[in-house]
Amino acid sequence: MVELTDPPVLEHGFVQGRFVTAVADTLDDEDRYPDLRGISGNVRFTATQPVNLVSAGTPATVVQQPVVLPLNADGWLVDAHSEDDPARTPGVWLAVGRYTVQTIFPSATPVPQFSIEVTSEHTKESPLNLTLAAPIILPPRTTEVTRVIDRQLAQEAAGEAQSHAEAASQAAAMVDEIAGGVEAGGFLLDQRGNVSGTLDLSEVARNHYVHLTLTGDVTVALPESPIPGRIITLVMAQDATGGRSLTIPDALSAYGVLPVPAQGANAVSEWHLVFDGVDWKVRVSGTDDMTPTEWSV
Structure with missing residues (x-):
């Protein structure tokens, strides 16, 4: 058959189905329960109406012929x-549109005929599954029935919805905290380990307790637009060598002189950085509270 010249664009969707039969228990396994086997047969797809293609190429009307496909040994379409x-994904690509589905089983009662609508959103990763698309035929006087797969899908959807709701709630709380200046949960412990060069705190959005070991001279980068009252506490220890410096270019301190970390080997210093709405201020705790070596007049 010759390929068309200037063909119109025909969208497709992927359809997947599996049909099995339950047989009396065999000696193939240890249990005495019924066994499942792939059923032999075919599935017939009949388009219910032509498809008019006008989006690209030469406009054309697609008159589809019935598509009859077999089931393999495992019952897959x-x-x-x-x-x-066999390495390919079992299933079939069909042109988008509505189809009547008929099953033909030589040794079993066919599934009642039903209709499907194939769209371009049906892919190999998210196919139109014939088992899920087939309607449930209720016995007389039956008012409600739930398939196991429906229950599983509903439970999974509920779990995902709960996870999304919790994530949204946490995000909203963080936004409220940043916008309104309300600290939730006190201080966040932030273990930085060994630090040399730059200590980047520019993304800190909550009150932090930062623990670090100075293994070289360190310069601190602070948040540029924190809320007033934001506090970052630095608990810094010198390494076994000692003598490391820590500089905070954007901070102010008493008398205009920045403090110096305790210089001895393994010495520990604790500094509190407080944003007053205009500037970051450095406060020094405990024995490291210093007397300035020069005055700023």
């Missing part, structure tokens, strides 16, 4: 490619 190569 297969096209010529997936039947020839």
Whole structure:
């Protein structure tokens, strides 16, 4: 058959289905329960109406012929490619549109005929599954029935919805905290380990207790637009060598002179950085509270 010249664009959707039969228990396994086997047969797809293509190329009307596909040994619906190569995903690509689905089983009662609508959103990753698309036929006087798969899907959807709701709630709380200046949960412990060069605190959005070990001279980068009252406490220890410096270019301190960390080997210093709405101020705790070596007049 010759390929068309200037063909219109025909969208497709992927359809997947599996049909099995339950047989009396065999000696193939240890239990005495019924066994499942792939059923032999075919599935027939009949388009209910032509498809008019006008979006690209030469406009055309697609008059579809019925598509009859076999089931493999495991009961999967297969096209010529997936039947020839078991490594391919079993199923079939159909042109978008509505179809009547008929099953033909030589040794079993066919599934009642039903309709499906194939769209371009049906992919190999998210196919139209015939088992899920088939309607449930209720016995007389039955008012409600729930398939196991429906219950599982509903439970999974509820779990995902709960996770999304919790994430949204946490995000909203963080936004409220940043916008309104309300600290939730006190201080956040932030273990930085060994630090040399730059201590980047520019993304800090909560009150922090930062623990670090100075293994070289360190310069601190602070948040540029924190809320007034934000506090960052630095608990810094010298390494076994000692003598490391810590500089905070954007901070002010008493008398205009920045403090110096305790210089001895393994010495510990604790500084409190407080944002007053205009500037970051450095306050020194305990024995490291210093007397300035020069005055700023």
